[in-house]
Amino acid sequence: MKVGVLKGGRSLERGVSLRSGARVEDALERLGHEVLALEAEGTLVKRLDEERPDIVFIAMHGRGGEDGTAQELLEILGIPFTGPGVAACVRCIDKVLAKHEMRAAGVPTPDWFAFNETAFRELGAAEALGALEQRLGFPLVVKPSRGGSALGVKFAGSWFEVPEALVSAFSYDDRVLLERFVEGRELAVSVLGGEALPVVEAIPADGDRYDFEARYEIGRTTFACPAELGGGEAAVTEAALGAYRALGCSGFARVDLILGEDGPQVLEVNAIPGLTDTSLLPQAAEAVGMSFERLVERILDLAMKPATA
Amino acid sequence: MDSRPPQRRRAHTRTRDLERYAGLFAERTRVMRSSAMRDLMAVTARPEVISLAGGLPDTSTFPPQTFAAQMTRIAQESAAEALQYGPTEGFKETVDCIAQVMAAEGMLPDPEDVIVTTGGQQAIDLICKTLIDPGDAVICEAPTYPGAVPVFCSYQADTIQIECDDDGMRIDELEAALDRLDGEGRRPKLVYSVPSFQNPAGVTMSLERRRRLVELAQRRELLVVEDNPYGLLRFGGEPLPPLYQLDGGDFVIYIGTFSKILSPGIRLGWMVAPPPVMEKVVLGKQASDLCTSTLTQYFVREYFAEGRWREYIASLVEIYRGRRDAMVEALREHFPAEATWTEPEGGLFIWATLPEYIDTEDLLAKALRADVAFVPGRAAYIDERGRSSMRLNFSGAGEDEIREGIRRIGKVVAEQVDLYGALTGDRPAPGEQRNEAAEENVVPFRKAVEGGG
Numbered sequence: 001m002k003v004g005v006l007k008g009g010r011s012l013e014r015g016v017s018l019r020s021g022a023r024v025e026d027a028l029e030r031l032g033h034e035v036l037a038l039e040a041e042g043t044l045v046k047r048l049d050e051e052r053p054d055i056v057f058i059a060m061h062g063r064g065g066e067d068g069t070a071q072e073l074l075e076i077l078g079i080p081f082t083g084p085g086v087a088a089c090v091r092c093i094d095k096v097l098a099k100h101e102m103r104a105a106g107v108p109t110p111d112w113f114a115f116n117e118t119a120f121r122e123l124g125a126a127e128a129l130g131a132l133e134q135r136l137g138f139p140l141v142v143k144p145s146r147g148g149s150a151l152g153v154k155f156a157g158s159w160f161e162v163p164e165a166l167v168s169a170f171s172y173d174d175r176v177l178l179e180r181f182v183e184g185r186e187l188a189v190s191v192l193g194g195e196a197l198p199v200v201e202a203i204p205a206d207g208d209r210y211d212f213e214a215r216y217e218i219g220r221t222t223f224a225c226p227a228e229l230g231g232g233e234a235a236v237t238e239a240a241l242g243a244y245r246a247l248g249c250s251g252f253a254r255v256d257l258i259l260g261e262d263g264p265q266v267l268e269v270n271a272i273p274g275l276t277d278t279s280l281l282p283q284a285a286e287a288v289g290m291s292f293e294r295l296v297e298r299i300l301d302l303a304m305k306p307a308t309a
Numbered sequence: 310m311d312s313r314p315p316q317r318r319r320a321h322t323r324t325r326d327l328e329r330y331a332g333l334f335a336e337r338t339r340v341m342r343s344s345a346m347r348d349l350m351a352v353t354a355r356p357e358v359i360s361l362a363g364g365l366p367d368t369s370t371f372p373p374q375t376f377a378a379q380m381t382r383i384a385q386e387s388a389a390e391a392l393q394y395g396p397t398e399g400f401k402e403t404v405d406c407i408a409q410v411m412a413a414e415g416m417l418p419d420p421e422d423v424i425v426t427t428g429g430q431q432a433i434d435l436i437c438k439t440l441i442d443p444g445d446a447v448i449c450e451a452p453t454y455p456g457a458v459p460v461f462c463s464y465q466a467d468t469i470q471i472e473c474d475d476d477g478m479r480i481d482e483l484e485a486a487l488d489r490l491d492g493e494g495r496r497p498k499l500v501y502s503v504p505s506f507q508n509p510a511g512v513t514m515s516l517e518r519r520r521r522l523v524e525l526a527q528r529r530e531l532l533v534v535e536d537n538p539y540g541l542l543r544f545g546g547e548p549l550p551p552l553y554q555l556d557g558g559d560f561v562i563y564i565g566t567f568s569k570i571l572s573p574g575i576r577l578g579w580m581v582a583p584p585p586v587m588e589k590v591v592l593g594k595q596a597s598d599l600c601t602s603t604l605t606q607y608f609v610r611e612y613f614a615e616g617r618w619r620e621y622i623a624s625l626v627e628i629y630r631g632r633r634d635a636m637v638e639a640l641r642e643h644f645p646a647e648a649t650w651t652e653p654e655g656g657l658f659i660w661a662t663l664p665e666y667i668d669t670e671d672l673l674a675k676a677l678r679a680d681v682a683f684v685p686g687r688a689a690y691i692d693e694r695g696r697s698s699m700r701l702n703f704s705g706a707g708e709d710e711i712r713e714g715i716r717r718i719g720k721v722v723a724e725q726v727d728l729y730g731a732l733t734g735d736r737p738a739p740g741e742q743r744n745e746a747a748e749e750n751v752v753p754f755r756k757a758v759e760g761g762g
Contacts, residue, residue: 120731120732124731127734162732164668166728166732167667167725167728167729170725170728171668171674171675171725172674
């Protein structure tokens with residue numbers, strides 16, 4: 001099969017995408033496919049039209065690739081692609097939208113408020129910030145609504161740290177959310193073809209937060225897979241699958257959760273999870289004896305036969 | 310014989326493999342830092358991005374005909390020698406060229422004390438390799454050369470940073486730090502400084518502080534590493550004597566480079582050190598790479614024989630002066646009133662500091678969307694300081710590009726300033742609250758020009 005691998009792009013996760021893409025290309029070659037490396041750049045549509053791959057493996061993260069842009073384009077060109085369709089991408093990339101969908105579907109997610117820049121600049125929303133203390137409490141987490149890999153995520157320990165954290169978060173997106181901080185274990189559930197793989201727990205070294213650096217640096221974070229949850233697996237998996245369905249994902253996804261005192265809380269769903277050396281989906285697949293090649297093959301199969309996803 | 314075509318291989322495809330490698334990593338790799346920066350910078354490779362982030366000299370001004378003529382002569386007259394290994398210390402002829410460069414700043418080292426290195430960066434590495442055991446104290450400036458940070462980290466040094474102001478490293482703070490270490494029974498292995506047109510701050514150590522630093526080094530028998538890549542790139546003001554000249558070479562180890570006065574691509578630098586230190590450095594260099602590139606040493610020899618190297622530097626100085634002026638002018642026009650910046654008399658960099666509620670790593674994400682890049686200040690610190698500062702390079706872009714780049718940065722900064730104003734309104738700003746406690750501290754670069762207008 002002629003498989004295009006779409007990677008790169010202009011998002012801040014470009015580097016991650018290039019690493020995911022390279023690894024996927026390698027696996028596809030070993031599987032005996034004809035690999036067509038595709039950079040997300042100005043000549044993409046022209047190249048797709050000329051080369052007409054049988055399918056495109058989307059190995060892009062963040063804006064341009066995970067937000068429905070590339071998916072929309074491939075739909076227009078009539079070329080099948082891996083992972084979720086446009087609608088699921090749009091819902092997943094936007095944490096605020098995703099949280100509304102999850103709450104509506106009864107999936108547990110921490111309380112939050114969302115603001116866009118206009119609210120502060122033109123509507124005096126700063127006056128409403130005072131209510132945060134009662135509604136969310138401190139510390140709280142400030143995040144850009146669209147963004148990945150913990151870029152721009154800040155913790156505010158008191159009211160006085162909120163404006164600064166907001167300025168940082170607004171550097172990445174014009175909409176941010178302020179979310180109640182849930183203390184607990186950091187878990188990720190990868191979903192493949194509608195089924196949950198074993199739960200991975202990220203245990204940052206030296207009490208670090210699982211931030212951008214910890215995510216992509218070998219040895220900075222240790223992972224336990226399957227995580228020792230002492231009977232709590234069912235609730236975690238149920239929450240993850242609930243989120244996957246609520247957002248209309250297909251093919252695969254990675255659901256990030258915190259396991260706090262009151263049970264699991266879903267933070268976000270990644271429509272196109274990372275496939276780098278340190279990414280969690282490949283680790284989870286391996287825990288059930290699935291090699292990276294087999295994982296890649298399965299993702300292709302799911303895309304070719306979407307009905308089974 | 311196996312006739313299968315070679316298969317392209319990317320090392321690890323399974324996490325189990327990774328675990329296996331992870332178990333093999335040396336302890337020092339744990340402190341080698343990677344960063345979000347690197348991924349952010351991957352985005353700056355786009356041609357539409359104006360990058361004020363690099364530290365690139367402008368090599369486009371080097372005449373291609375000169376380059377071609379010299380390389381041709383080497384090929385015709387000394388191909389075999391130029392393609393051969395050379396001595397670990399470097400060729401005598403290269404050291405002669407180095408002597409000329411150092412003489413231009415009033416230094417006259419014994420040729421025996423000089424080693425040719427693969428760029429100034431290798432000299433930093435070799436010194437650390439020679440002197441530092443894990444946990445040893447190393448002192449440098451705050452901010453310091455971002456490229457020195459990973460070297461200190463990889464040798465597991467305990468790095469102490471001494472605040473800089475417009476006159477360079479604060480020698481009173483240095484003395485206090487030395488006393489503190491003394492009290493703990495520790496002695497720092499070296500004090501690293503870029504005294505002239507510092508990278509990243511652009512500031513130059515005053516003559517008085519130079520004298521005090523050298524006097525301190527002699528009195529306390531302290532090794533000072535003077536890194537001087539930019540000394541000859543002076544646009545204004547009076548030249549100051551290098552620490553090496555003031556000291557005579559007993560306690561000052563000197564690092565020089567051809568990178569900023571000729572080409573960074575040839576990877577030629579050097580170090581001048583007292584003989585006992587040099588002996589170990591040579592052994593270290595043998596272990597690292599046997600010798601510095603023979604070919605590029607031949608190139609430098611030819612280039613210096615032509616005798617126009619001073620003119621070339623003079624032409625660079627003219628170009629960079631114009632670019633610095635363009636950048637300073639643009640900063641005045643486009644940066645907010647609360648911002649400060651240094652106005653260097655030479656070198657390649659300006660250091661700008663924004664209101665403290667602006668985190669320049671996050672700002673970079675916003676700036677990249679506006680197609681402009683800079684180096685966030687945190688890269689110049691071992692700790693978390695520098696978060697509201699940025700390094701701006703003015704040697705690698707033309708004047709128009711610089712103006713446009715600063716305009717774009719100014720615009721995203723203004724947006725953040727406005728937003729912060731809208732967020733805090735008449736409430737006390739967190740910054741003000743925090744400043745009460747910090748007021749005692751001397752503000753670095755206090756003489757820096759206020760922005761606005």
